[in-house]
Amino acid sequence: MEDQAVRCYRHQDRETGVRCTRCERPICPDCMISASVGFQCPECVRQGSAGPGSSGGRPGGGSGRVPQPRTVAGGVVARDPYLVTKILIGLNIAVFLLELAIGNRFVNDYDLYAGCLPNGFGGQQCFGAANGEWYRVLTAAFLHDQHNPLHIGFNMLSLWWIGAPLEQLLGRARYLALYFVSALAASAAVLLIAPGTPTLGASGAIFGLFGATAVFMRRMRYDMRPILILLGLNILFSFTWANVSWQAHLGGLAAGSVVAVAMAYAPRERRDLVQWGTAAGVLVLSLVLTAVAVAQVTS
16 A cells, blocks of 8 residues: 655655645655744755855756745745734724724614615615625624624634734735635625624634634644634534624635635645635625625615
């Protein structure tokens, strides 16, 4: 029977579950060199530190330019790997302060719902997304219950705990795309299943990050039990706690997982095409489902 164990590319007698974050070759503890994101193999470290005019230790060296460090998903390694997460948390908190200052009128203008009522003249008066207010599918993801500080508190803690490490793995652009695609998919699910229920909160997008984290933990051969237990508990709470939109949670989770699979397993030679193509496809599907949901409400 063929041996299926993954072995270090330099030491074939050693099994390993870790791969170089740049070239993705399997490396054992003796070959792991700590990098800004994960570990790199000795060859990639030599290539990265090679000066102008050097081939970086590889046969037939090229221009000698120092390669730009990349994340495990192919994104650019940033000086501050958590910047986008910090900005998203700041935006959510800023909007929450606006809610406290302006009151229910602000929330009612930007939360997510779609509905129509008879106008008494044989027609109907539509409200929310059914009245052309499409911006609500995104603005609702930055609103939280102003009467329940635990709502925004729990969501922002989750965003930091789950989002910051994921941003470091993906890079800023891919992480931002994952977040907003998950948020829009969550809104589409709400409009399809419960259009007349006012919905708000960042949890739909955060569930997308949960799904992506599980995908990358599987990709990097980490112990998945912690994230699966955490995800299972959150799904359980989605169906058992009052005033929780399970529709948004499952919509965000599905979209985030699909996009993450493309980002984690895209072949290196077609990485950008597969990753961005999948993200664009899920985005378009979310918008189409949103349009279908609104059409059902207004028909």
